[in-house]
Amino acid sequence: MDDRIRAHAETLVDWSARVESGDDVVVRVAEGAHDLAVAVAAELGARGANLVATYGADEVTRAYLRAHDGDFAPADAERALYDRADVYLSLGGSRNTAATADVSGETQSAHARAREDVREARMATDWVSTVHPTRSLAQAAGMSYEAYRDFVYDAVLRDWEALAAEMAQLKDILDAGSEVRLVAEGTDLTMSIANRTAVNSAASVAYDSHNLPSGEVFTAPTATQGEVTFDVPITVRGRRVRDARLVFEDGEVVDHAAAEGEDALADLLATDDGARRLGELGVGMNRGITRATDNTLFDEKMGGTVHLALGRAYDACLPAGDTGNDSAVHVDLITRMDEGSRLVVDGETIQRNGTFRWEDGFDADG
């Protein structure tokens, strides 16, 4: 076994999920994640935790959903499992990212609605999502399998303690700040972050962070003004969107364009009122992620990028009692902070040309 699989499993169980002796741990194993499951099982055994492995196979889900009439019964047994579980580890690892492409959206939504209580019970555990590199994911990223494995482990096997300490600096600045200004090629945007709390997303439940890899600091902006261009391509509901451009007035999108996928962008914005407002401003700080791979889990954490999500805001960023921007969607759009870019908080430049002010090579005067 590749030593990096063992290291991935150890990071997941120790740093991310903080598994303890006697914990009931449910491990979801995707079709292509067998090798990571074996390594995770060894880590759980060594810690004296209990293991229940579930089989998260897209082809099984597809067959089930296509045969079902869409009138789903309450999933009491599955609910009981998660009600009693302490930890949930989702080991992604597709063998075909398009495996459920021929399941109707209506059936998928009905299934999700009927299992909302199962999802909530699962989210009430110390849950962490990660991904085992597969040929299918390499293909989606346009990479060889060998290069993709290097990519994933560079992203996952970080010095998380050091990165958490670095990210704490940005969190402190955002927590104290009132206004963020974002300047880059095709971008000059201001947002209010007054009264909001930033999340230091350090890939650990101890930081309220549930993705491995993570490596971003995010908050929930309001009153957005100006224009922004997103130069990292993304896929929205199966459709490619490239060089999306949004114009905001009083917090709301008033104009939009895209070099590719403008229709997909328009459909997204038309979902509901909240889909035209921002739910998240996130700053990617994982320097192990050096390229886009058409996978938000990785792309939005890329060091030297900033992302803005149209749609739902996260509770953790909001003052008590504030519901924040509400929407059925949350779609992250990403832009590179290349030469000529600036991230400014209350008039002070925090990052220039993709380099933070606490990093070597930071140029205070531009």
Added chain:
Amino acid sequence: MDDRIRAHAETLVDWSARVESGDDVVVRVAEGAHDLAVAVAAELGARGANLVATYGADEVTRAYLRAHDGDFAPADAERALYDRADVYLSLGGSRNTAATADVSGETQSAHARAREDVREARMATDWVSTVHPTRSLAQAAGMSYEAYRDFVYDAVLRDWEALAAEMAQLKDILDAGSEVRLVAEGTDLTMSIANRTAVNSAASVAYDSHNLPSGEVFTAPTATQGEVTFDVPITVRGRRVRDARLVFEDGEVVDHAAAEGEDALADLLATDDGARRLGELGVGMNRGITRATDNTLFDEKMGGTVHLALGRAYDACLPAGDTGNDSAVHVDLITRMDEGSRLVVDGETIQRNGTFRWEDGFDADG
């Protein structure tokens, strides 16, 4: 997908487990059983049942058990899952039948003991075990993959309703009978079956039968007298036993021999007092199983064979309040009812030369 996989899934869900709309069904998927899991998911979806798929991977179990110190915590979450489940379907299908060969028997026993309540909760559901043909199982059977698949589907895809009706005839004879005599090459044995109830094991929970394939009628004999030779080789705790011969007096083995594996046979007989007495007399009636494959699930159901189990008797065969033969083991030994053989109940010949009296070619006078 091979149509036979679909037919296997339909037989399992409909005939064997009698799944109904709204049932909570837990499906254990072995490493090599993915294709059968997809077909079973479609059957469950079509019936409006809920599906929870668990991953029964021997390599995951091995890694977990080898890393564990052996002091297992109660498995509350897994127990909660089976407490609420209506049906449990185990889809076997190994990728390596020796995958857990380097896990200590001590650890395996401790793990099984700590999860006895989980096992009981699982056995309280409408549970069925079946097997998806894999290359590993073909190898264990000494067969090509293609020939092994034909073998498995010939065994599984029977006219179960017709077989159940045929087996009911034998059950009626055994239920009414007091003494069974078994005559074959190297065999002349008598047993009492007075006051015992035979099980018509027709591969369905409706018949108290939990294996697919099945196809046997079995009861719990006592007071065994005489000698018996088992000409179907079996593997006992990893050791081959060929042409085992037992001599019984007053229900107990008083002499034993084997052409191969005599030590393994001796160890088995020395387990406890009950291991020297019979727990089961079974008559194989599945004519789809035409050869031995070193897998008891199939071998003991083979048409034209009889098996006797040393060890524990099944409650279903015993009068209320009677505990029957008790033992930590239950090991089936199998003999062919070839030319010259007879199965006699209360002096009446029920089967001669492997042909039942209700079958074409039965020769009443021998």
